[in-house]
Amino acid sequence: MFTFNSLVQKAHSLIDASTIPSSRNPDGSPSKAALFRLQFRLPDSQTPQHEITAELSLSVPHSSRASAQGPRENQRPQERGITYVGKLHLSENFLCFSTQPTSFLHSASTQASSAFTGQTQGAGPAGNGFTLALCAIRRVERLQTPNSLFALAITTWNGFTALSGKQGNSSDAQRFTLQLAGSRQSSERFCDGLKKGLRDGVKEVENLKAVISECYSEYLLSGNNKAERESAMLVNGVNQPPDAGLGMVFRYPGDARKLREQSKMRLWREYLRDNGRNATLIRQPTFHKLIRVGLPNRLRGEIWELTSGSLYIRLQKPRLFTDTLSKFTGRESLAIDEIEKDLNRSLPEYPGFQSEAGIGRLRRVLTAYSWINEEVGYCQAMNIVVAALLIYMSESQAFFLLSVLCDRLLPGYYSTTMYGTLLDQRVFESLVEKTMPILWEHLVKSDVQLSVVSLPWFLSLYINSMPLIFAFRVLDVFFLEGPKVLFQVGLAILRINGEDLLDITDDGSFISILKTYFSRLEESAHPKSKNEKLRAVTKFQELMVVAFKEFAGITQSTISEQRVKHKDAVLDNIENFAKRTSIRNLGPESKRLSIDDLGFLYDRFYGILYEREQRMQVMREDIDRRAKASNDKATELVTGIPGNSSIEIGRVGLGPSPTLMNYDGFREFLAGITRWAITDAPTSHQDPMPSRASSVYSGHSGRERSSSLSPWGAGNSEPADHDFMQRLYGKWNKDDNDGLSLQDVATGLAHVKGTTDIMTSISYFFNLYDDDHDGKVDREGILRISEALLFLTRRGLGGSPAPSSISMASTLDEGMDPKGSSADERFLSSVSAFIRRCFEYADPDHPQNQNDNTSLPDTDLNTSMDNFTVGDSDSEEDLLDLGPKPTSFQQASPSNPPPATLPRRTSSLSHTQSKFISKRSANVALDPSNPLHITLPTFRMVILADDLLQQFFESAFPASFHLSDHPAHSPLQTPLTTFSSPTPALPAAPRGGIVPPAKGLRGVLDNIVSDGMRVAGEVRKRVDEAQREIEKSALQRSETDLDDEEEKAAYGGEADRKSVREGDRELLEGEEAIVGVGRGGSLQVEEDLLGGIDAEAGSEEKGRIEFER
Amino acid sequence: MADSAAAPPKPSSSVKLVLLGEAAVGKSSLVLRFVNNDFQENKEPTIGAAFLTQKSHLPHRTIKFEIWDTAGQERFASLAPMYYRNAQSALVVYDLTKPTSLVKAKHWVAELQRQANPGIVIALVGNKLDLTDENAAASGGASTSEGSDAEGAETPETSGDARKISTKEGRAYAEEEGLLFFETSAKTGVNVQEVFTAIANAIPETQMKGAKGPGAAGAGAGQTALGSERVNLNQRAEGAKEGCAC
């Protein structure tokens, strides 16, 4: 029922497949740049420039000569130190090294580029190595090597900045060598790149200084002993340590002695001194071990920043946080309201959040983030996570870390649909089923829903499930190794409690077992053991061991695979839920439509918004998008979740999607559910000459049209644009929003379709044209109504009890009716009579006639019906001439010169008009100098006087909106052109609104309708002009200008439609032939858009590669 | 109050109850008041859902409430079906001082009526009564309050300081939809116990899941007294109105 699947498929075929040749890499592979960034946790601006195999040599640090590090893989103890073999990568601003053999060359296979997502052996996705900001490098020297290999000695700023330029003693400086193991040529190229990067890096040194001034490590290392540190602080004018979170003021959670803070701090000081810190840190196995045992409080924030990569984003935009805050000061938003509600409810047990100091920080971080990511805004649980971060880091550090959390580590978790959260719950369940089948079976049997328990674990990173000190230990590893940690820990919890859990019978006991477990994490895991060492192992330690040893097999790629597998089901679920909720909340009016209709409406409505979004995407960012698509592919490969700007943008389940339909969307919507809203012009995909497109169609969509492939989507009918549709749109748009909401549309449709009561239907129509709601429709309105009637019925009175569509054949049959009048003709004459009667029974506008006015509406409808004689077209002058068609417009040569107020027009006027004008003087009602109006009762009476019109209002009009009663295919996929030739026809002859004789009967029919509309238009023009003259001379109300404007607009619309119709005719002949190559047509337009990059289908690959660099 | 009166051999059965309503209307606070007779000024928002149990002793039986307290923020709404699945009763809570919260409550009622167990007993609860004037008059001293019987003392139509939704409005809607209706304060405890008792009374014995008490079968009397479920619901709604302190 729900159509998003098919929509998505459609979108895929629209975007992925051959329609747009260059949307993806030839092999559909993800962007190497994105994978590169993911591995080294780099900002989005970075791309891999060069890579080369290299050997990293670290001198044996003076402090750790006795280090217990044993030899490892890739690591050979040498006389002078430790060496790692790996890959060296260079991006614009970073030099990265990893022992993971990943490659980001174009030629590298996807597997080689994403190797880091696989088994990580606990070393984290980044492996051993470094991510070194180029601006942190002070000097690079080329070393003389015996074998003339390239060897570079790198010296960083460490040990210099702190002493403000004073040369530190050499033992303080961080220095290491890199031996390049490539050909001479490639080594040289790498070095050239590095030189350039270093030069550019100079610009960033200031940023670096600002950023590291917030890093506690700088303070920690600013001197080797306390006295030295203090003197250094004096030199720098720094007299207090950088902000390492609220914990510095309100104490860090936990008992510092039990946490062994001092020894941890000593170990870290040593590690950082030997291996660099923040922007220059080198990751060795000890680094990972130090993290596993738990970070010391004061360094925790900084290391989180480093391992998650948020440090590098901060390095690039050090002022983003404060700038965002000042930019949006005083602004309000829903997110801010929601944030305010929760500020007092975030880790309330921590003293820092019982004071304005802590709450202020929390407010600023959450608010600033809600501004830079309005799609997420604020989600409950973010307050808890950020509160936790703020215990250990400064506001701006927390701000950047939050953005990494939302963008990379917890994709989709906090989105408005929370699809990421739901998806990971599903993934978690499937992992439980896989790894603990017996437990899983038991849970299913006892009807216990696992996610009820596990959802908060993931959503708030265990922070409010476990005691804080343990949750932070989990976070330590999480930031280093990524989201898989959450799964490993969750599985371990269940594994450890497995036996107890097998006894449970309901949710209650399930939850209470886990609650008890969490409250006892500090206790011994083996209290009864004889072995003292074993007795000393806490339950939490046991948990970590089980998580990372027993579930070592759960890697990032496991998670990604599972996410891909469950993604669609989860999104469908969300969307079904959204649909149900949305339909339920459409308001009382909507109840007049059936549930099926509402369901259908929902699908169509969002379907169109979604498709339009897709198309806009394609048009707007074509080139951009290709890059994005492959980036997203990379994100998807690693995370299993499509990236933010993914091709599925607008999919309801993925988060905020458009909810308002603008006028163009509305036209498209109507074209999908009615036949009259489809334009008579050929749809663009049938247009063999894309260059013509823009000239054929001007007006609302001219801009889109000229710049793109069909703005209406390949294979869709192009919607018409008519005054009636604009009025309908205006009427439905009750709150004057930027567009119609689903509720507006449902309510609107409920009014026109939800009733079969002819009276309601008539007054609805009347009100559409009663612009100022005074119960009167003036001459202009009457003409517009008649135009609309012709417009709505130009494809026949569809929706009458007869089958849904008046087929070509039936039209023809009717046309050959012995009486000699087709349905169209008859309707035309009805409309003609309508105009006449309206004028006949209209009330004059003069104030002295007010009394008369009131008498008419009071007239009993039946009596007035009795008195009403249906005019005989023979005896009365038809306003719309049905006589033989003139072959061309004749110059107006009125026998009775029009009154002086009527401007002489040299433009073409048919003799019909001449006749009309000459008659006008005889009919006061038609005299534009006599303003007049009709009231609803008059209108009603006039309608009821005519069988066809009555039928139109009774059934045809309401039934012309097809909802679930008529499957969408009929109006959509078979653009109905009643008057089009069913067989490929002759090339069109240029003509001016007149059908060439060759078109025969169909041409005549066509002419009748188009002429009818034209005539109505002309009549209106004449009348208007007269009216305007009068008004002008009378120097009347200031409204004149406004009217003028509106009228001009109306004329514009009129002209448009005519030109469309003309173009239509010329092209219709070729329609059938062109349908077959429709795709080719749109392809070509697309290619034009690309500016010829992919001018030929065959060169598509080349184009893409060029783009990818 | 009822706790002390518990006599061992009464039949007992469990009832699944779910709390729904806009964020920060006081769902968790109501539960905390009911379960622990406690109130915390700064209660963390509920993430996903919380689960608690509490026994309620009625004259003829004991009912164990299995309470699912859900998160109120709009975006958590799609999780709700997971929690109201199989629920026999629901508390739909709004904040008497926040008009939008009643709109949200109505949405929840509609959703429950359509998606949840057909026989679900729904109570509409307007919370934070202590912030309105009539409370100051009537139950200012009733902070210990489990059984505080403020009946009839409060006259609704004098709009209190912070009150934005009149008793009349809430009750009219509840009657229209056949819901139990209460105005409560989790802070002072006014009417909290009553809500749960009324729900317990409104649930027919047949609807009880897995009666675990010794006399699970001996529930006949209660059942006849309660009559058929729909009718009962309406009766209860009437009863609630009278018993309710507003």
Ligand SMILES: Nc1nc2c(ncn2[C@@H]2O[C@H](COP(=O)(O)OP(=O)(O)OP(=O)(O)O)[C@@H](O)[C@H]2O)c(=O)[nH]1
């Ligand atoms: N004055 C007053 N405040 C209340 C009352 N009930 C709750 N609150 C306060 O309202 C805030 C929200 O209460 P919670 O119980 O957490 O609200 P909730 O509905 O569970 O919120 P979510 O879990 O976010 O959906 C807290 O600060 C409470 O102290 C009440 O009866 N009177």
Ligand SMILES: [Mg+2]
């Ligand atoms: Mg809560």
